Amino acid sequence: MTDPFCGLLIEKLPNLRRYALSLCRSGDQADDLVQSTVERALKARSSFDPASKIEAWLFRILRNAWIDILRKNKVRGHELEYDDAPEIADNVCHQGDARLMVSSVMAAVEQLPDGQREVLLLVSVEGLSYAEVAEILEVPMGTIMSRLCRARRALASKMGLSSE
Known part of the structure; x- marks a missing residue:
């Protein structure tokens, strides 16, 4: 018989990885962040309210956990892997329109300020409510709505969809 808590934790791993990728923008670092999250969750499972x-x-x-990493990096400085450096030329000639659109949307999302990007992804991709995002980020719900509005406007502008 399996532990229900561990089952729920395993079920949410893809969501955690997506969120981790949105924060750190590196697959390896996202995997480490998810692993750290799982370790912390297992240690703190008694504090989880099943309701x-x-x-x-x-x-x-x-x-x-991400905030802890950022604090450590401020002291240590930013490390850049050679393989993580962006490519100088992107061969997009053979990609389909849909793939180009996703690529350009993701590039535009990456240019958003951290707070706006984080809220946009938690609400739009993860499907969390404003109240849940406010609780996660520990800010008022009005701040969430404001950041989301600014993120959507900025994204529309970057994609050439704004009417302004």
């Missing part, structure tokens, strides 16, 4: 959504609880743990 609440595990996803919001896990996202908060992941975000706090």
Whole structure:
């Protein structure tokens, strides 16, 4: 018989990885961040309220782990892997229109300020409510709505879809 808590945790791993990728923009670093989140969740499982959504609880743990990493990096400095350097030329001639659109949308999302990008992805991709995102980020719900509005406007502008 399997542990229900571990089953829920395993079920949410893809969501955690997506969120981790949106924060650190590196596959290897995202995997490390998810692993750290799972370790912290297992250690703190007694503090999880089964009546609440595990996803919001896990996202908060992941975000706090990310903040810890950022603090360490401020002291240590930014490290860049040679393989992570962006390519100078992108061979897009053979890609389909849909792939180009996704690529350009993701590039535009990457240019958003961290707070806006984070809120946009948690609401739009992860499907969390404004209240859940406010709880995860520990900010008022009005701040979430404001950041989301600015993120959507900036994204529309970058994609040439704004009417302004």
